[in-house]
Amino acid sequence: MANSLKINVFLIPEEGQRFVFSEGDTWLQSCFKDSEKPDFVLEKVDVNCLITMTSGTIFIKGFFSALIDICCSRCLERASLPIGSDFAYTLTPAKAETREDLELTPEELEISYYQGDFIDLAPIICEQIILQVPMKALCSEECKGLCLHCGTNLNTSSCNCHLNVVNNRMAVLKNFRVKN
Ligand SMILES: [Zn+2]
Ligand SMILES: [Zn+2]
Incomplete structure (x- = not known):
C-alpha cells in the first residue's frame, strides 16, 4: 500500500534508514489524479534508498530501476522499456512565515519542504519515474x-x-x- 511509503521523521535512526521496495502500476496510478494519469504502464519498479536526517533536514539518496510498457512513437506498438536513475532529495521543514518577499537562490530551488511528522516517498519516486520516461519512446532504435x-x-x-x-x-x- 502507498501508506507504507510514509516515514515518521522522528523514527529515522542516527545512522539512517534504508528502504528497499518494489511497486507496480496500481501503486503508480494511486499517485496521480484521474486527469493526470500517465500514458504508460509501470510493469515494475525497484527502489533502494537511504534516508538520513541532520538537524531537521532530511536527505534521501538512492536509485531505482523500472520496466514500463509504453507506446512506440514511430510504429505505435506497445514496447517494454527499461528505465532507471540515481536520485537525491533534500527536504527541510516547511517554515511558518511566508517567504514571498524573499528571493530563492538556485540552491534553495533544489530543496523541497516537508510538513508535520511524516514524509511520503511515493510522490518522490513517482516524480523520478516520470522524469526518466522518454518524450518519444521507441520500441527499438531501428524501428x-x-x-x-x-x-x-x-x-x-x-x-x-x-x-x-x-x-x-x-x-x-x-x-x-x-x-x-
Ligand atoms: Zn505504404
Ligand atoms: Zn516502433
Missing part, C-alpha cells in the same frame, strides 16, 4: 515506423507506396514532356 501513406507497420511487413511515389513522379515527368 522503421509506419508508412506515411498507407499506415503499414514497416517492421513487420512492407507496402508498395514508395514504388507508387516513384511511378507518380515518372507520370508527372511524362506529362511534362508531352506538353512540351
Whole structure:
C-alpha cells in the first residue's frame, strides 16, 4: 500500500534508514489524479534508498530501476522499456512565515519542504519515474515506423507506396514532356 511509503521523521535512526521496495502500476496510478494519469504502464519498479536526517533536514539518496510498457512513437506498438536513475532529495521543514518577499537562490530551488511528522516517498519516486520516461519512446532504435501513406507497420511487413511515389513522379515527368 502507498501508506507504507510514509516515514515518521522522528523514527529515522542516527545512522539512517534504508528502504528497499518494489511497486507496480496500481501503486503508480494511486499517485496521480484521474486527469493526470500517465500514458504508460509501470510493469515494475525497484527502489533502494537511504534516508538520513541532520538537524531537521532530511536527505534521501538512492536509485531505482523500472520496466514500463509504453507506446512506440514511430510504429505505435506497445514496447517494454527499461528505465532507471540515481536520485537525491533534500527536504527541510516547511517554515511558518511566508517567504514571498524573499528571493530563492538556485540552491534553495533544489530543496523541497516537508510538513508535520511524516514524509511520503511515493510522490518522490513517482516524480523520478516520470522524469526518466522518454518524450518519444521507441520500441527499438531501428524501428522503421509506419508508412506515411498507407499506415503499414514497416517492421513487420512492407507496402508498395514508395514504388507508387516513384511511378507518380515518372507520370508527372511524362506529362511534362508531352506538353512540351
Ligand atoms: Zn516502433
Ligand atoms: Zn505504404
